[in-house]
Amino acid sequence: MADDVSADDRPAGDQPTANAERGEHELTLAGTLYRLRPSHSALKAIEKKTERATLSLVRLGNTGDLTLGQMGIIAAELIRAGADRDDRFTRNISAERIEELIFEEGLPHATSRLTLCLLDAATGGRDASGDVKAAEAT
Numbered sequence: 001m002a003d004d005v006s007a008d009d010r011p012a013g014d015q016p017t018a019n020a021e022r023g024e025h026e027l028t029l030a031g032t033l034y035r036l037r038p039s040h041s042a043l044k045a046i047e048k049k050t051e052r053a054t055l056s057l058v059r060l061g062n063t064g065d066l067t068l069g070q071m072g073i074i075a076a077e078l079i080r081a082g083a084d085r086d087d088r089f090t091r092n093i094s095a096e097r098i099e100e101l102i103f104e105e106g107l108p109h110a111t112s113r114l115t116l117c118l119l120d121a122a123t124g125g126r127d128a129s130g131d132v133k134a135a136e137a138t
Helices: 040-050 054-062 068-082 095-105 107-122
Strands: 025-029 032-036
Touching (some): 032 107, 040 068, 040 107
């Protein structure tokens, strides 16, 4: 189960980095850079676990009203989706541990990063796997 990793477990090795020029997102927690991947399955899991629609979460993020629990769930799902296949620690990081790291890092930075990532996905800029869609030729 995804939430079985203890609070002392750390991701193995280097994390994949986000490419800002491609519209990829990242979040730094406790000195570790995590790539956020807003895939269809991650957004479905976020909606189910938070019991909120994606656009509702975007509105909450824009007004600073995301709870710490919601931020932990959102970040954990996006981080898991962005992890390399062989990085079992990151792929299994617990939402509770991510909440702790967000608390320690400070809420405003995480709120803005997570909200931007959700907004990006909600506005149609991603395919189902979470990859940035190619720009249409003009």
